[in-house]
Amino acid sequence: MNRVRFLFIIAAILLFAGFGPIPCVSGAEPDSPSEVTLADTPHEEETSTAAPASQAPRWIDPDRINLMVILGLFFFLVLLFIRKAVKGSPLYVRRISGLGAIEEAIGRATEMGKAVLYVPGIDDVNNIQTIYSMVILGSVAKIVAKYETPLIVPVCKAFVVPLAEETVKQGYLDAGHPDAYNPDNIRYLSDEQFAFTAGVDGIMLREKPAANLFLGSFFAESLILAETGFSTGAIQIAGTANIHQLPFFVVACDYTLIGEEFFAATAYLSDEPKLVGTLKGSDWMKVFLIAALIVGVILETFGVTAFTEWLTVQ
Amino acid sequence: MKREVPLIITAVFGSFMVIEYFVPHPTVTSFGEMLQQWAIIVVAFAYVLGVANIVRINGEKISRRSKDWPYAFPLLAGLAFMLTVGVVFGVGNGTLFNDFYLYAYAPMSGTMFSLLAFFIASAAFRAFRIRTVEAGLLAVAAIIVMLGRVPVGAEMWDKLPVISDWIMNAPQMAAKRAILIGAALGAISTGLKVILGIERNYLGGD
Amino acid sequence: MEGFDRRYVFVVILLVVLIPLLAPLGLPIRVSKEVVGAYDAIERVPPGSTVYFACDYDPATLPEVHPMSYATLNHLFSRDIKVVGACLWPGGPPLLEEVLTRVGEEKFGKKYGVDFVNLGYKEGREVVMVSLGKSIPGTFPADFYGTPVSELPIMDGIEDFTDVAMIVNISAGYPGTKEWVQQVQSRFHVILAAGCTAVSAPEYYPYYQSGQLVGLLGGLAGAAEYEKLVGVSGTATRGMDAQSLGHLAIIVFIVIGNILYFRSTRSRRRTRG
Numbered sequence: 202m203n204r205v206r207f208l209f210i211i212a213a214i215l216l217f218a219g220f221g222p223i224p225c226v227s228g229a230e231p232d233s234p235s236e237v238t239l240a241d242t243p244h245e246e247e248t249s250t251a252a253p254a255s256q257a258p259r260w261i262d263p264d265r266i267n268l269m270v271i272l273g274l275f276f277f278l279v280l281l282f283i284r285k286a287v288k289g290s291p292l293y294v295r296r297i298s299g300l301g302a303i304e305e306a307i308g309r310a311t312e313m314g315k316a317v318l319y320v321p322g323i324d325d326v327n328n329i330q331t332i333y334s335m336v337i338l339g340s341v342a343k344i345v346a347k348y349e350t351p352l353i354v355p356v357c358k359a360f361v362v363p364l365a366e367e368t369v370k371q372g373y374l375d376a377g378h379p380d381a382y383n384p385d386n387i388r389y390l391s392d393e394q395f396a397f398t399a400g401v402d403g404i405m406l407r408e409k410p411a412a413n414l415f416l417g418s419f420f421a422e423s424l425i426l427a428e429t430g431f432s433t434g435a436i437q438i439a440g441t442a443n444i445h446q447l448p449f450f451v452v453a454c455d456y457t458l459i460g461e462e463f464f465a466a467t468a469y470l471s472d473e474p475k476l477v478g479t480l481k482g483s484d485w486m487k488v489f490l491i492a493a494l495i496v497g498v499i500l501e502t503f504g505v506t507a508f509t510e511w512l513t514v515q
Numbered sequence: 516m517k518r519e520v521p522l523i524i525t526a527v528f529g530s531f532m533v534i535e536y537f538v539p540h541p542t543v544t545s546f547g548e549m550l551q552q553w554a555i556i557v558v559a560f561a562y563v564l565g566v567a568n569i570v571r572i573n574g575e576k577i578s579r580r581s582k583d584w585p586y587a588f589p590l591l592a593g594l595a596f597m598l599t600v601g602v603v604f605g606v607g608n609g610t611l612f613n614d615f616y617l618y619a620y621a622p623m624s625g626t627m628f629s630l631l632a633f634f635i636a637s638a639a640f641r642a643f644r645i646r647t648v649e650a651g652l653l654a655v656a657a658i659i660v661m662l663g664r665v666p667v668g669a670e671m672w673d674k675l676p677v678i679s680d681w682i683m684n685a686p687q688m689a690a691k692r693a694i695l696i697g698a699a700l701g702a703i704s705t706g707l708k709v710i711l712g713i714e715r716n717y718l719g720g721d
Numbered sequence: 722m723e724g725f726d727r728r729y730v731f732v733v734i735l736l737v738v739l740i741p742l743l744a745p746l747g748l749p750i751r752v753s754k755e756v757v758g759a760y761d762a763i764e765r766v767p768p769g770s771t772v773y774f775a776c777d778y779d780p781a782t783l784p785e786v787h788p789m790s791y792a793t794l795n796h797l798f799s800r801d802i803k804v805v806g807a808c809l810w811p812g813g814p815p816l817l818e819e820v821l822t823r824v825g826e827e828k829f830g831k832k833y834g835v836d837f838v839n840l841g842y843k844e845g846r847e848v849v850m851v852s853l854g855k856s857i858p859g860t861f862p863a864d865f866y867g868t869p870v871s872e873l874p875i876m877d878g879i880e881d882f883t884d885v886a887m888i889v890n891i892s893a894g895y896p897g898t899k900e901w902v903q904q905v906q907s908r909f910h911v912i913l914a915a916g917c918t919a920v921s922a923p924e925y926y927p928y929y930q931s932g933q934l935v936g937l938l939g940g941l942a943g944a945a946e947y948e949k950l951v952g953v954s955g956t957a958t959r960g961m962d963a964q965s966l967g968h969l970a971i972i973v974f975i976v977i978g979n980i981l982y983f984r985s986t987r988s989r990r991r992t993r994g
Contacts, residue, residue: 395627464701621780
């Protein structure tokens, strides 16, 4: 996509929003036909976010400057490291044992002649974790295609089905085994959380996969899935950013990707420079946050509260 | 254009919503509010698509005689029944829809959720093995918190709830905050990648 | 250890949970400061004010969080506070309707549309939350029954969160308390008290500690504590005996599991030695 054209389109839309016929310019008429409402509402004047008449509208919210600075710093770090990665600078990513275990688990399933079960979470495509799960699913699909191991992917949301189908098909294509792709193994069970859980439990108990991969957004069903999988003797690898479910996965699974390790999985598996750069940017942001914590603790201990107050969201 | 248009939409509106958070000017906030209304409408429309998708997928399952295809019949029948009953007779108290909801759907959901009680016990029995010092600390902390959170703990020793509260408010909270910050940074960086078009997996295959 | 049939564990759990439900022990309940915080926040709301009640759960978590709804609504209605209720979970509206009718109408004689309203469900999650902060009638133009909110007396003068005294959120996951804190409390600076499942509660302690949540009801224990504060003996209070014995049983299993583990480790060492 041409960058100049791209920037021109952004500028045009923002200009249009700022000075065009959209009645966000002050003095909007009530009942303006272009004012979007779902139905007639009792309150039809401009919303309360407009500045009082005596004060000129502000372009920057002074209460949120602290957040803007921190976010700006984070974006700068991410973009800096992406640039470095793209230019070929070596960026170290530590080994995440859970990810290394995935290939081991698939190998085990192949030796036993059993399937691999991949559960991409129960949330919809709008959840970042589901998107990341699809990336890992693509890598898993490539490996199982190479070993000719069956891959079962139960899906909870209807919208995720075509995404999962395409991802797995692409994985088989990339591995050079397009004929081995079986669309029946991408199984849409139910949109309902526990109906889906019951369905996956049924698959685990009937088909007894040798490896269970739970990677995505999970909620209360996580322990039910993991315990049932454990009872079948499968090797289990889990990963989620839903921290309230992590204890259950840690207890019931052989390997668990904790929080951000799950996000780092795409960078680790794909070795794509931009993704590795993002990871390094996040890591450096954490260094800044730790430094801020230490400085804040020292200052607070000596009664200097200005730093803490500046960081507090108003 | 199949990939470029969604990328442009994502970049423009994603960037705008980030900017909108920091800019209180009516020009920006009004447009932001309008985008939010659009989002609600589009998401609501997604439910229509969702139902259509469910019917399509299960219909294909039946026609292709795929694995477990007989189960598609009760799913589609249930969908049609609840939809019809809800539209024709309403969804308020005392309606057939509400009765099925409270006396069929609710107990079934609760039953599945209640399995957790049994699985937590069997998982704890299997997994809380004191192999290392850290595992020992974990087991001790778990026992203190489990007893401190219920009335029987206070009956056994009145200081137990106090120690349990300290564990929850100090070391536990510190660890939770750290994981929260890490996960939040991961989510923000992913959002940035999606807005900038670096992350494109949500668009599907190449 | 490996050969131990876990169904014995299941049977023991079934018995220790079932027996106290049938024959309550009446163990005293100690109220935590997080629950007191929520209680005090509602106590400070002047009678006649309006509170927004965010009911974000579905039937799966009904036994754990529905008692919180009962207890908090008992408190709100007993103080003649009006309640505007809505859901961000599709399975929520009938549950909200049930508890509003039982507590508001049947117990306190409140009138629908005047003292309380069920606005129903709206999909959009965080977007709906932010939209509510700009305009509640704009986000929910009609209630659960399709009646335009402009025709409901309770909605007179209710435009956004500046017109409500506080938000009480009972949630079981996503979207839930965390999103209310992130999207609503931080933007619109509304007083927010929350109730959630026990497994989620530790995640929200930082928000309580920072003051973003004025109170937090965690799980069945939180619900039972609130029932004690408002003087109501509901399912949460009855469930605490079962929960107490259930926790004790799990601790016993942990101890037994470790005893068996150490014995097997020692006998393996002896065999090797």
